[in-house]
Amino acid sequence: MFIQQLRKLFLIVVILASILLTYLWYEDYSFASNPLSKNIQNKIYKKHQELRVLTYRHFNIKRVFPIIVSDQLDSSKFGMAVYSKDRQINIYLNKNRFKENENYMIDDVMPHEYAHAIMFALGNFSNENNGHPKVWQDICKKLNGLRCDRFVNHKDILIEKTNIFK
Ligand SMILES: [Zn+2]
Missing domain, CATH: 1.20.5 (Single alpha-helices involved in coiled-coils or other helix-helix interfaces)
Incomplete structure (x- = not known):
């Protein structure tokens, strides 16, 4: 039994x-x-609008930096800002990282990468701290970034150097 x-x-x-x-x-x-859920897509969209407004207000830049969610990024990266040869500036977000913590991706990573994009747009291609000099930190804070840490050790910018230092 x-x-x-x-x-x-x-x-x-x-x-x-x-x-x-x-x-x-x-x-x-x-x-x-x-693709990411509608809910997350909406949050990304809203944050992007907020970043656009802050970018215009603080830096008088009307340019929109496209935000592309991708699953092709190196798994160690949360996001990347890329300045390409044709002077296009794009921000990539690692789709797979949304699974762990969507708020971190939206409130931290988006302003962080957007600040890199603004640096590019202002013609600042500093390599200090892998692209995280004091100027970058100030921009990041103005974008309401939560942790604009200067001494991050990840390499999250890519500059395809053609003609930009000329
Ligand atoms: Zn960075």
Whole structure:
């Protein structure tokens, strides 16, 4: 009798575990193959609008820096600001990092990268602290960045040098 109950219990545990595994697998799979949820997309959009307003107010820059959510970024990176040869300035956000902490991505990473974009637009290509000099910090703070830490050690800017130092 006891053995039978144990078997039943074991069977239930196995079934529950496999349901959980399937669910987790499905969640991972659907996250990987779908765009971010509408809710997160809206938050990114709103933050982008806020950054545009602050950029105009503090720096008189009307230019819009496109924000591109990508799953092609190196997994160690949260985001990147890229100045390309054709003088286009784009901000990339690592889609996979939204899974851990969307608020960090929106309230910290977006102003951080936007400040790099403004530096580029102002013609400042300083390499101090991998692109995080005092000027960058001041810009980041004006964009209401939460942690505008100058001594971050990640390399999150890419400058495709053609003609910019000429
Ligand atoms: Zn940075």
